Every structure is written in structure tokens, then in C-alpha cells.
Amino acid sequence: MTAKALTIAGSDSGGGAGIQADLKTFSALGVYGASVITAVTAQNTQAVTAIHPIPDDVVTAQIKAVLDDIQIGAIKIGMLGTPSLIKAVAEAIGDFDGPVVLDPVMVAKSGDVLLADSAIAALKTHLLPRASLLTPNLPEAAKLVGDAGRADQPQALLKLGPRAVLMKGGHAAGDVCIDDLVGDTGTQSFAAPRVATGNTHGTGCSFSSAIAAFLAKGHALPDAVSQAHDWLHKAILAADDLQVGRGHGPVHHFHALWT
Template sequence: MVSIALTIAGSDSGGGAGIQADLKAFSALGVYGCSVITAVTAQNTRDVTAVHPIPTDVIAAQIDAVLSDIDVAAIKIGMLGMPDVIETVAEALQSFDGPIVLDPVMIAKSGAALLPQEATAALREVLLPRATVLTPNIPEAARLLDADEQLTDEGLKQQGRALFACGPQAVLMKGGHGAGGTCTDWLMTADSEQSLQSERIDTKNTHGTGCSYSSGIAAGLAKGQSVAAATHAAHGWLHDAIRRADQLNVGSGHGPVHHFHGLWA
């Protein structure tokens, strides 16, 4: 029987991030993917030129349609956009008791804002306590805490502990925005603080890394893996997807990672 995961996120017309990246990640890792679209973006590898929010009643109807019929084992939440959407998603998931991976999408790779300032508090207060794993990058962690960005390992761990205190069962502090030849992520749980290290790859083609990483974790959780096992597996898979990204040669800006590097060149 196939494992099933659901992504609740925005659509990327360029195919590199959002629900398109999530569904690719699910498929690449052997999981059947369902989707709930929260916004439609006009987007390519260079820029986000338009964002059209989906009405909250339609978002709720999508969630109900999937969960009332399909045996979803894990959920990944990405771009939500506005406080009313955050509230809608939280309410619609009240009866879901499986793992939830929350990727606090705030800024696109191009620099376009995807989460207004007034929605940050709602995200922190309403959804962080529901998350099995929270996966912020350095700018997102700082914004969630209304603090300065931290680039050192100790600074990342301190912010990870502060976010863990907001209610999620685990926090993955991603170090991709840091410097140096090694990229270090920190997985913070009640019992441990584990580092995940990889060689920093010199490429501009990293569009969709955050979406893909969180979806990779959700795929592992859908298959019954522990948080630690799912995170380590997604970390290794994503590193190879970034390493092979230049083979795709998609667009003239920040191209996508190669989700299917294990299947075709």
C-alpha cells in the first residue's frame, strides 16, 4: 500500500517551488502526493510578478475533500500568505492527528515577500504548536522571533531552542543562508540537538530548496520514519538534488533543484 502525503501551499508557475516542488519531492521519494492550493503565483526563476490568494472557503473545501476520502499519513504546510488563511488551515486540520511539517514560507528566492508582517504572529501562535517539525531558514527564524539573524552554530541553536519553546515537537534550523564551505543544519528536539552537515555547493540553482526539504521530511514521516530518520534521509536526498541542479538548465535566474536526480540525468 502506497504512503500518502498532502501539501498545503502556493502554486509556482515556474515549477521549481511551492506545490510543484512538493509533489515532485513526494514522487521522487516514493510517496503519493495530494495538494491544497492556497495561492496562485505568477513566478519564474527570476521573480514573482503576481500573487492571487485562493478564497478561504475554497481552501477549507480542498482540505475537507482530501481528508474525507484519502488516507493521508503526513502533511506539509508551506505558503499561507494571510492571517485568515492561517486560521482556516488550522481549523480545517483540527481532526488530523498525523505528523505535520511546517515550512514558514516568507520570502521567495527572488526576494519577493510571500508572508505579510501581520501574518507572522498568527503563524507563530496558531500553527507552530501544531507542528511536528518546524523548518525555518535563518531569515525566517529571525522574523518568527522578532530578532536579529544568527549565523553561528550557537546562535542558530539558541534560536532553535526559542522556537521549540513555541510548541513544535521538533525544529530544523537550516543553515543554507550561512557562510563557509560547510552547511550545517540543527535538528532540535526535547531530547537532543543533532547537526546535519554537508558540503556547500557553488550553484545559483537552489530555487525550491526549502519546499523540497520540508516535503522530503513529510515523505519520510508518511512512510512511518521517525523525525530524525526522515530529516536525515531528506537532507541527503536534497544535497544530491542541489549537486545535480545545474544539469537541468531551467530559466535564466535561480533554477530549480533536480528532484529526480535518482531517476534521470
């Protein structure tokens, strides 16, 4: 049976992040992708110039339509935006018994804010306890639990309810990028040489959706993170080959498939 995954996220008209990145990732990894659009953004590699939220009831209807008919193996959640939408999504996936990967999208690569501060409390209350895996970068972790330092943030995040936390090291300094998977069984680290490229738009979306893809295929969480980490590193290495836009270009989702 073909593995199937669902992404619940915003649309990126430039194609590098959000729903578009998630579906490209699913396809690149041999997983059928379904989608629920939470917002339409006008954006490219340089900026987000407009955001149009999709009404909560329409988002709920999309989720119901997918889950009522398609055997989804894993859900990835990205951009949500408002407290009411966060609560609506949490309620709509309430009966889903598979893994949920939550990427707390707060700021675009261009620096544009995608999650209002008023929604952070709702995210903590309604969705973090529902997450199998939370995948914050360092600024997102600081917004969720304060700037307590990378050593203490994972445990603080775990206390909010997710079963595991992947602390992404892309915003840290150094020649090596280290991502730490923290859960009940301890910490597992995944390291890769930092790539000298400005084309990293959509890395967070792509990483979390790659993990969801491997979970949908039946991989255990540590193996799903390991394989997604390796795939994303190769996508970043090949990013400059795409030559998309004049700002922060996307990673190369199809690096293994395009010649």
C-alpha cells in the same frame, strides 16, 4: 500500502518551488501526493510578478475533500500569506493525527515577500503549536523570534509550540552547510559540503516535503530528516544539469530517476 502525503502551499508557475516542487519530491521518493493550493503565483526563476490568494473557504474545502477520503500519512504546510488563511488551515487540520511539517515560507529566492508581517503573529498563535516539525531558515527564524543568534533561536522557537525545530543553515557562511534538528532529546546535526551553484530555487519547499514523505512512509523524525537531507544534497549537486530559466533555477528532484 502506498504512502500518501498532502501538501498545503502556493503554486509556482515556474515549477521550481511550492506545490509543484512538493509533488515532484513526493513522486521522486515513491509517495503519492495530494495537494491543496493556497495561492496562485506568477513567477519564474527571476521574480514573482503576481500573487492571487485562494479564498479561505475554498482552501478549507480542499483540505476537507482530501482528508475525508484519502489516508494521508503526513502533511507539509508551506505558503499561506494571510492571518485568516493561517487560522482556517489550522482549524481544517485540527482532527488530523499524523505528523505536520511546517515550512514558514516568508520570502521567495528572488527576494519577493510571500508572507506579510501581519500574518506572523497568526502563524505563531495558530500553526506553530500544531507542528510536529518547524523548518525555518535563518532569516525566517529571525522574523519569528528575533535575531537572538543561532544558538538561542531553536529554544525560543520550541517555546512557541512545535515539537521539534530544524534550523536550516543554507543562509550561513562557510564551506559546509549544517542543519540542526532540535527537540526534547537534544540536537542532531546534518552536514554537507556547500555546493557552488545558483540553482537552489525551491530548496526549502523540497526539503520540508521530503521530510514529510519519509514521515508518511513511517520513518522516525531523525531518520526522515537524515534521508531527506541526503536526497536534497544530491538534488542540488545535479541542479545545473537541468538548465531551467535565466535566474535561480530549481534543484533536480528526479536526479535518481532521469538519465
